[in-house]
Amino acid sequence: MKKNLFIKSLHALIFLIVLAMSGCSMGPAVQPWEKETLARPEMTFGGDKLDTGYTEHIYSSKEAASGGAGVGGGGCGCN
Amino acid sequence: MTSITKTTSNVVSAAIVTAAMALPSLQFACADTAPERGIVSFKYLNYQESQGSLSQYSSSSSSSSSSSTSSSGKVHSENDNDNHAIWIDTISGATAVATSTATTPTVVTPKTLSTTTSSTAHDRISVNAYSVMALVPIAGVWSFGTTYISDSVSGASPTYHTSGLTTMHDARQSVDAQLTRYFSSGNVSAGTSYSKESDYLSRSYSLQGSLSTEDKNTTFTLGGSLTDDTINPSTMPNLNAKKTTHAGLIGITRVLTKNDIVQFNLGYSEGEGYYSDPYKYYDNRPGHRNNTTALARWNHHFEGTDGTVHLSYRYYSDTFGIRAHTLDTEYVQPLQNGWAVTPLLRLYTQNEADFYIATGAAEKADPTVITAPPLSATYYSEDQRLSAMGALTVGLKVSKQLNHDWLVDAKVEFYEQRSQWALSGKADTALAPFSARSIQLGISREF
Numbered sequence: 001m002k003k004n005l006f007i008k009s010l011h012a013l014i015f016l017i018v019l020a021m022s023g024c025s026m027g028p029a030v031q032p033w034e035k036e037t038l039a040r041p042e043m044t045f046g047g048d049k050l051d052t053g054y055t056e057h058i059y060s061s062k063e064a065a066s067g068g069a070g071v072g073g074g075g076c077g078c079n
Numbered sequence: 080m081t082s083i084t085k086t087t088s089n090v091v092s093a094a095i096v097t098a099a100m101a102l103p104s105l106q107f108a109c110a111d112t113a114p115e116r117g118i119v120s121f122k123y124l125n126y127q128e129s130q131g132s133l134s135q136y137s138s139s140s141s142s143s144s145s146s147s148t149s150s151s152g153k154v155h156s157e158n159d160n161d162n163h164a165i166w167i168d169t170i171s172g173a174t175a176v177a178t179s180t181a182t183t184p185t186v187v188t189p190k191t192l193s194t195t196t197s198s199t200a201h202d203r204i205s206v207n208a209y210s211v212m213a214l215v216p217i218a219g220v221w222s223f224g225t226t227y228i229s230d231s232v233s234g235a236s237p238t239y240h241t242s243g244l245t246t247m248h249d250a251r252q253s254v255d256a257q258l259t260r261y262f263s264s265g266n267v268s269a270g271t272s273y274s275k276e277s278d279y280l281s282r283s284y285s286l287q288g289s290l291s292t293e294d295k296n297t298t299f300t301l302g303g304s305l306t307d308d309t310i311n312p313s314t315m316p317n318l319n320a321k322k323t324t325h326a327g328l329i330g331i332t333r334v335l336t337k338n339d340i341v342q343f344n345l346g347y348s349e350g351e352g353y354y355s356d357p358y359k360y361y362d363n364r365p366g367h368r369n370n371t372t373a374l375a376r377w378n379h380h381f382e383g384t385d386g387t388v389h390l391s392y393r394y395y396s397d398t399f400g401i402r403a404h405t406l407d408t409e410y411v412q413p414l415q416n417g418w419a420v421t422p423l424l425r426l427y428t429q430n431e432a433d434f435y436i437a438t439g440a441a442e443k444a445d446p447t448v449i450t451a452p453p454l455s456a457t458y459y460s461e462d463q464r465l466s467a468m469g470a471l472t473v474g475l476k477v478s479k480q481l482n483h484d485w486l487v488d489a490k491v492e493f494y495e496q497r498s499q500w501a502l503s504g505k506a507d508t509a510l511a512p513f514s515a516r517s518i519q520l521g522i523s524r525e526f
Contacts, residue, residue: 029294034337037380042387042411042419045332045342045376050122050210051476051490051519053226058126058517062496064429064465065395065403068346068372071304071328072270072285076251077278078232 045069113222113261117215120523124230126206128515130241203513204234204247225256239360239461240438241511242446247358251276255283265290265298280309287328300330300344312357322352338380346372355460361436361452362460370397386412399465400433402503409476417480423492425472430504432465434458438509466507469500484526490519 030038037043060066061078208230215223230251235244255272267288274281287302308322330344347369354364376391388410395403409423431437436459439450452459474492481487496513498506 029296030334030337032295035295035334037337038334038340040380040387042389043340043378043380045340045378048488048521049226050120050212050521051488053210053228054122054124054208054517054519055492058494058515059427062128062464062494062513062515063403063427063470064397064399064401064432065370065372065393065405065427067326067348067370068344068374068393068395070344071287071302071326071346072255072257072272072283076253076274076281077249077276077310 113216113220113259114214115216116525118213118523118525120212120521122210122212122519122521124206124208124210124517124519126204126208126515126517128203128205128234128513129201130203130237130511130513131201202234203244204232204236206230206232220261222259222261223256224259226254228253236358237463238358239449240442240446240507240509241463241513242442243360243449245358249276249278253281264293264295278310278312282307296334298332300328300332302328308352310353310357314357318353318357320353322350322354324348324350338382340378342374342376344372344374346370346374348372356462359460359462360449362462363458364434364460365399365458368398370395372396384412386410395429400431401429401465403427403429404502419478419480421476421478423472423474423476425474426469427471428469428500428502429467430501431467431507432460434460435465435467435507436461437466437505437507443509463507463510463513466498466510467501467504468496468498468506468510469502470494470496471500484524486523486525488519488521490517490521492517 056066056069057076057078061076208228210226210228212226213224217223228251231249232251233246233248235246237243238245251274253272253274255270257268257270259266259268265288268286270283270285270287272281272283272285283304283306285302285304287300289298289300291298304324304326306322306324306326308324310320310322311318326346326348328344328346330342332340332342334340348371350368352366354366354368356362356364373394374391375393376389378387378389380387389408391405391407393403393405393407395401395405404427406426407423408425409421411419411421413419434456436450436452436456438461439448441448442450450461472492472494474490476488476490478486478488494515494517498508498510498512
């Protein structure tokens with residue numbers, strides 16, 4: 001049951017994002033003067049680079065999966 | 080093309096294909112602007128992991144330590160009745176050497192030392208790391224970014240499943256640099272990185288470009304990288320093994336509303352070379368590993384609370400047979416006087432690699448009896464990181480903007496990994512649960 005719920009939530013999330021990206025269900029295009037919020041650091045996908053660097057490094061050395069957000073960055077002997 | 084765009088689920092792939100086809104014919108002409116201010120950041124990391132014992136392992140600590148300090152553990156083969164013996168000898172407390180009468184003799188030594196003394200605290204690896212980052216705008220249309228990381232790793236690590244601890248010490252230093260040129264509707268960035276450990280050298284080169292539509296609401300990104308690694312384990316210092324990885328990524332970022340932005344990335348990577356872990360018993364992995372990732376991210380700002388939620392899901396699949404799902408969520412809540420708090424939650428699950436060898440019955444009864452892979456197996460590994468499992472992270476980050484220039488932050492995270500939490504695959508329930516705690520302290524200044 002738990003597994004089904006988890007998988008279903010994931011599918012719902014993916015569906016929402018895909019739907020959102022298609023733009024069909026959304027209103028008119030956002031205008032330049034409406035982008036004050038979008039310019040805030042927490043609304044970007046960049047994040048805290050050093051934090052992300054540590055975190056991704058730890059996860060890639062303890063789990064089999066890695067990557068997804070970008071290219072480049074060196075390998076290490078930890079995995 | 081019309082058939083592809085018929086269904087909603089295919090819209091994204093269609094958009095990506097269109098973007099890929101359109102890229103070469105479009106000019107990189109006005110999107111991002113170079114950062115107006117430079118930034119220098121420093122961050123300290125303290126990481127400590129530990130591994131508990133399962134109840135049936137209550138005697139394992141003492142027996143496994145005695146086996147390593149004196150002499151022998153015996154290998155039990157689950158899949159055939161051929162009891163070829165494996166001896167674990169500790170030679171003057173420095174190296175553990177295993178030889179086998181079977182076809183593949185195995186030599187095992189951690190990076191520097193190996194005296195196995197399982198403490199009751201079950202501490203494993205601990206890491207102290209320092210990193211510095213600088214980003215400098217140049218002449219309004221360029222930026223140069225660089226990061227330096229120094230870490231020191233020490234502690235105990237299992238040589239098979241969650242047993243056979245050996246201690247190790249190593250230091251890693253890495254540096255990377257990126258140069259970015261901004262145009263009126265996009266940017267191009269070239270980067271390189273270099274990382275060195277006593278037994279591992281990695282060099283990487285990358286190139287990435289992005290292009291925005293005229294209204295700046297949609298951005299396409301295309302990137303590629305080449306990574307060249309050289310591996311010289313302390314047990315085989317002249318091995319000079321190589322690993323070469325080519326990776327590519329294509330992504331689309333789209334502004335949906337004034338409070339919503341989403342991103343979808345597809346990544347593919349092809350690697351050739353040495354993938355085995357030279358410090359583990361019975362570890363012989365395929366000489367190539369290709370993986371595919373799909374990442375979807377969504378940032379939403381709540382006007383009511385002035386908070387922002389980050390939601391992301393990653394699907395990972397590779398030729399080792401690993402399929403993994405990662406769900407990440409965090410919520411940034413700005414408070415008075417420049418303070419902000421960010422609680423986070425991460426859920427992860429993977430199934431086991433095709434060649435993962437689960438803990439055998441004899442090893443379950445006595446962890447010093449190492450489960451041997453079947454003689455017919457070409458590839459095998461008893462690395463717990465290739466087993467089916469699930470993991471949970473909870474964390475909290477607190478930051479304070481001191482003034483126009485200075486920002487300080489602190490973050491704490493707790494991580495727990497258990498085979499019982501695997502949502503797919505065959506859980507090796509004899510593996511002991513693994514947990515880790517990390518603390519980060521950071522300071523940065525804009526100028």
